[in-house]
Amino acid sequence: MDALRVQGGVRLSGTTSVDGSKNASLPAMAAAILSQGTVRLRDVPPLSDISNMQRLLAEIGCSVDTDDRDVTIRTTDPTSNHARYDIVRTMRASICVLGPLLAARGEARVSMPGGCAIGDRPVDLHLRGLEALGATIELDGGDIVARADRLRGTTIFLGGPFGSTVLGTANVMCAAALAEGTTIIESAACEPEVACVADLINAMGGDIRGAGSPRIEIHGVSELGDADMTIIPDRIVAGTLAMAAAMTNGDVQLTNFPHDHLLAVLDRLSLAGVQVERTDDSQHPARCDVRVTSARRLQPVLFTTQPYPGYPTDLQAQLMALLCMAEGNSIVTERIYPDRFLHVSELTRMGAKLIRNGPTVVVQGGCQLIGAPVMAGDLRGSAALILAGMAARGETIVHRVYHLDRGYVRLEAQLNALGAGIERFNAD
Numbered sequence: 411m412d413a414l415r416v417q418g419g420v421r422l423s424g425t426t427s428v429d430g431s432k433n434a435s436l437p438a439m440a441a442a443i444l445s446q447g448t449v450r451l452r453d454v455p456p457l458s459d460i461s462n463m464q465r466l467l468a469e470i471g472c473s474v475d476t477d478d479r480d481v482t483i484r485t486t487d488p489t490s491n492h493a494r495y496d497i498v499r500t501m502r503a504s505i506c507v508l509g510p511l512l513a514a515r516g517e518a519r520v521s522m523p524g525g526c527a528i529g530d531r532p533v534d535l536h537l538r539g540l541e542a543l544g545a546t547i548e549l550d551g552g553d554i555v556a557r558a559d560r561l562r563g564t565t566i567f568l569g570g571p572f573g574s575t576v577l578g579t580a581n582v583m584c585a586a587a588l589a590e591g592t593t594i595i596e597s598a599a600c601e602p603e604v605a606c607v608a609d610l611i612n613a614m615g616g617d618i619r620g621a622g623s624p625r626i627e628i629h630g631v632s633e634l635g636d637a638d639m640t641i642i643p644d645r646i647v648a649g650t651l652a653m654a655a656a657m658t659n660g661d662v663q664l665t666n667f668p669h670d671h672l673l674a675v676l677d678r679l680s681l682a683g684v685q686v687e688r689t690d691d692s693q694h695p696a697r698c699d700v701r702v703t704s705a706r707r708l709q710p711v712l713f714t715t716q717p718y719p720g721y722p723t724d725l726q727a728q729l730m731a732l733l734c735m736a737e738g739n740s741i742v743t744e745r746i747y748p749d750r751f752l753h754v755s756e757l758t759r760m761g762a763k764l765i766r767n768g769p770t771v772v773v774q775g776g777c778q779l780i781g782a783p784v785m786a787g788d789l790r791g792s793a794a795l796i797l798a799g800m801a802a803r804g805e806t807i808v809h810r811v812y813h814l815d816r817g818y819v820r821l822e823a824q825l826n827a828l829g830a831g832i833e834r835f836n837a838d
C-alpha cells in the first residue's frame with residue numbers, strides 16, 4: 411500500500427493550476443445516461459473515483475472513451491440497469507446513477523450504499539424525491555429497485571435534518587429532466603456542482619432554471635441529446651492548495667481558481683491572516699488567477715461547516731490543521747457530518763492540541779507540529795495530514811494514501827513542483 415514521506419519545514423512558491431472538480435464530474439458522468447446522443451466532458455480529473463464511475467457506466471450499458479482529461483459517454487445498451495454492490499461499495503457516489511437510470515430506462519437497480527468512514531450517510535431524501543415523481547421503490551437483496559412507467563413533475567421539499575443534499579438534488583433533478591410537466595425542488599442544494607450538472611442537462615436540450623439556488627424549476631422534456639461541456643474547477647482542491655501555501659508561509663499563484671465558489675473559505679482565511687488576491691482581470695470569477703500569501707503569525711478563527719454557500723465540510727480538516735499554528739484558540743463545529751473527525755487523533759500524534767466535544771473541536775493554537783507516522787482515515791483528512799506534515803518539524807509518514815488518490819490528482823507531485831519534499835513509496 412502506498413504511503414507518503416513528507417519533509418517538514420518547507421516554504422511553497424511558484425504557480426500551479428487547479429484540476430477539474432471530482433464532485434461535479436461524478437454526477438455529470440451519471441447524467442450522461444439521460445442523453446440519447448454523445449456527451450463529452452472536458453477537464454475530468456484522472457482519479458480512482460472517476461475510473462470507478464467509468465467502470466460502473468460501462469457495466470450499465472454505456473461506452474466510455476477517455477482522451478487525456480476528456481471523457482466521452484454514449485448509451486449502447488439501454489436494457490442494462492444494475493449498479494452492483496461490488497462497485498457501489500468502492501464509491502458511494504455510485505448512487506447518482508439512480509435518478510438518470512430510472513428516468514432514461516424506466517427501472518434502476520442500485521446497491522444500497524453501506525457505512526462510511528465519515529459517518530452515517532443515508533439516501534432517504536434521494537428516494538423520497540424520486541417517489542414524489544411517481545417512482546415505486548423497494549429494497550431487494552440489498553439493492554434499491556426504482557421503477558416508473560412515466561415520471562410526473564411535482565413540487566418536492568428536499569431538505570433533511572442536516573439541510574440540503576448535494577447528490578440527492580442531482581438525482582431528483584436528473585429524473586425530473588425527463589419527467590412529464592414541471593418539477594419544483596425546494597430546499598435544493600445550492601452547491602456549484604449541482605449547477606454544473608444542470609448546465610450539462612441544459613446543454614443536452616433540457617430546461618432547468620434556478621440551479622445554484624434553493625429553488626430549482628425543471629421543465630421536463632421528452633428527449634435529451636448531445637452535449638460538450640468543461641467541468642468547473644475543484645473548489646476543494648483549490649482551497650487545499652491555498653491552505654498548503656499559507657501553512658508553509660509560502661507565496662503561490664493558483665490558476666483556474668474558483669474564487670467565487672470559495673467566498674466562505676476566503677472569508678475565514680482572511681480573518682486568519684491569509685491573503686488570496688485576484689491577479690487577473692478576467693470576467694470569470696469562478697475560474698481565475700490568484701496569489702496566496704500569509705502573515706507570519708496566523709490568527710485563530712471560529713468556523714462551522716454548512717451547506718453551500720457556507721463553509722464546506724470537505725475543507726474542515728485542512729483548516730483545522732492550519733489553525734493548529736494560529737496564535738490562540740479556534741473553535742471548529744461540524745454540522746454536516748458530526749463525526750467527521752478521524753484526523754483529530756492523527757493530528758494529535760503530531761503534537762496538535764485538540765479537544766473534541768461532540769461535533770465541536772477546540773484547537774489550542776500556537777503549537778509547533780512535529781513529524782510522526784500517521785494513518786489517513788478518509789480523503790480530506792489525508793490532505794490535512796500532508797499539510798500538517800509540510801508545516802511540521804521533521805519527517806511525517808502518511809499511510810493509506812489511497813484515500814487521498816480518490817480526490818487529488820498526484821497531490822505530492824503538484825506540491826513538489828512548488829518546492830515541497832514529498833516522496834511516495836510502497837509501505838507494505
Ligand code: EPU
Pocket residue numbers: 433434436503530531532533534535536537570571572573574575576577578599603722723724745746747789790817
Ligand atoms: N443526508 C440525509 N439524507 C439523504 C442524503 C443526505 O440525511 O438522503 C444528510 C447526510 O447524512 C449529510 C447531509 O445530508 O449529513 C449532506 O449530505 P449530502 O447528501 O449533501 O452529501 P453527498 O451528496 O452524499 C457530497 C459530496 C461529499 C460532500 C457532501 C457535502 C460527492 C461525490 N460527494 O456528498 O464529498 O462532503 O456532498 O458537501 O459529491 C468528499 O469529496 O470528500 C466528500 C465526502
